[in-house]
Amino acid sequence: MQDNPAIAILVDSKPQNRTPEPAKVAGIADDFRIIIEAGIAPVSFNATIVRITGKIAFPESVGKLELYSTDPRANPSVTFNYLSSEKDLAQCVKLTQLLELALRSKSIASFLGSNEHRNKPMPTKDELQKLCKTTVRTFYHYHGGCTMGSVVDKNYRVYGVKGLRVIDGSTLLESPGTNPMATLLMLGRYQGLKILKHRKGASFNSPST
Numbered sequence: 110m111q112d113n114p115a116i117a118i119l120v121d122s123k124p125q126n127r128t129p130e131p132a133k134v135a136g137i138a139d140d141f142r143i144i145i146e147a148g149i150a151p152v153s154f155n156a157t158i159v160r161i162t163g164k165i166a167f168p169e170s171v172g173k174l175e176l177y178s179t180d181p182r183a184n185p186s187v188t189f190n191y192l193s194s195e196k197d198l199a200q201c202v203k204l205t206q207l208l209e210l211a212l213r214s215k216s217i218a219s220f221l222g223s224n225e226h227r228n229k230p231m232p233t234k235d236e237l238q239k240l241c242k243t244t245v246r247t248f249y250h251y252h253g254g255c256t257m258g259s260v261v262d263k264n265y266r267v268y269g270v271k272g273l274r275v276i277d278g279s280t281l282l283e284s285p286g287t288n289p290m291a292t293l294l295m296l297g298r299y300q301g302l303k304i305l306k307h308r309k310g311a312s313f314n315s316p317s318t
């Protein structure tokens with residue numbers, strides 16, 4: 110299994126005149142390998158925070174999922190080994206540099222209501238490595254426990270088990286974009302329609318099935 114490492118920076122902001130749907134920003138950098146999302150979240154009636162979060166796409170570090178028993182209700186053991194690869198750690202430093210730059214930008218300063226962050230010196234590479242190691246968290250985009258080619262075939266049929274398919278995020282080798290849900294809903298619908306079409310064709314060709 111894999112999970113995309115994420116780093117989030119939360120900063121107090123001046124109270125915002127919140128519209129029903131507050132401003133949200135997404136950025137794609139480094140040839141799709143870094144994805145940044147920013148938004149304003151309320152913490153109370155008169156306080157808001159600016160949240161800037163970055164996701165590392167295509168991580169190299171691999172984790173594992175192990176079953177403790179054959180009881181399907183029992184939770185498995187899951188380890189993601191975030192940033193265990195040097196390449197992922199270097200990518201994380203790049204990501205945190207971008208987050209720090211965003212934090213110092215004029216546009217973000219206007220939301221924060223101060224230039225406090227703009228005037229701070231940029232952290233060193235060592236400091237950013239430490240930040241990565243101590244604050245890495247999930248983006249909730251874990252994937253890959255049941256990938257195509259290892260557990261399911263290209264029609265999402267589980268190898269060696271008749272009448273069972275898995276059609277969800279566990280089949281993906283990489284989790285797409287900032288938010289995978291739309292892709293997964295489309296995958297489910299597309300494959301569902303394909304199954305229905307196939308069944309219709311099968312019953313038309315042979316009424317006994």
Ligand SMILES: Cc1cc2nc3c(=O)[nH]c(=O)nc-3n(C[C@H](O)[C@H](O)[C@H](O)COP(=O)(O)OP(=O)(O)OC[C@H]3O[C@@H](n4cnc5c(N)ncnc54)[C@H](O)[C@@H]3O)c2cc1C
Pocket residue numbers: 181182249250276277278279287288289290291293
């Ligand atoms: C806190 C959080 C916030 C997120 N925010 C967003 C967001 O804003 N936008 C976005 O696009 N994505 C978001 N995601 C990611 C998104 O929810 C997932 O990528 C997506 O739901 C994965 O879809 P899935 O079908 O692969 O799995 P799931 O949605 O997890 O579906 C798996 C289903 O299988 C069922 N199940 C498990 N075991 C069994 C069993 N043994 N028998 C029968 N059923 C079983 C579960 O009950 C569940 O209903 C978020 C995820 C989390 C955790």
